Amino acid sequence: NAGVTQTPKFQVLKTGQSMTLQCAQDMNHEYMSWYRQDPGMGLRLIHYSVGAGITDQGEVPNGYNVSRSTTEDFPLRLLSAAPSQTSVYFCASRGGSTLTLSYEQYFGPGTRLTVT
């Protein structure tokens, strides 16, 4: 298993440009989510999905769109990038069993995004 993969690893955008951060998992996990991490802060939830076709907003959703057409993929779209979106973005997934460790989130390696 590759686990959770994210592309690209690094990206520089100009203000107003759009792009999609890719996230994929091969563990057949139902739950996927996107977080952002700003300097000196913990991770904050942007959007999440509890299964294909179902998404919802997290704590900081403004400026981001998501969709979940398959179990494996959960892309994050920035429609018009702003300097405030400069951050490190993490995608995560978790399974749905009743075992304690099923609550464990598996994190991708992160995408470092800079908006100038």
Next chain:
Amino acid sequence: AQKITQTQPGMFVQEKEAVTLDCTYDTSDQSYGLFWYKQPSSGEMIFLIYQGSYDEQNATEGRYSLNFQKARKSANLVISASQLGDSAMYFCAMREGWGGKLIFGQGTELSVKP
């Protein structure tokens, strides 16, 4: 609203000594879970330990243990016999509801001195 507080921005510990990283939480839910993650300088998030609110015993994973005091709403991480490789940021997080949403604290940067 649910909240995680980590009051120690930075900590130093001597190699081979034990260290406790503090975490307090606030929630009105009866069922919740608490996590600790390690983030080394390379940036990845590494799961360390999990404690469910109904678990009667404190969770342990190797050199990591979680000192869970439900009445005080604290979930401190104890690292025994610190190693140089333990130098990293440590995040406490709480599971919100039965899904996978996590609320994170601001983190504690641990430095292990040789």
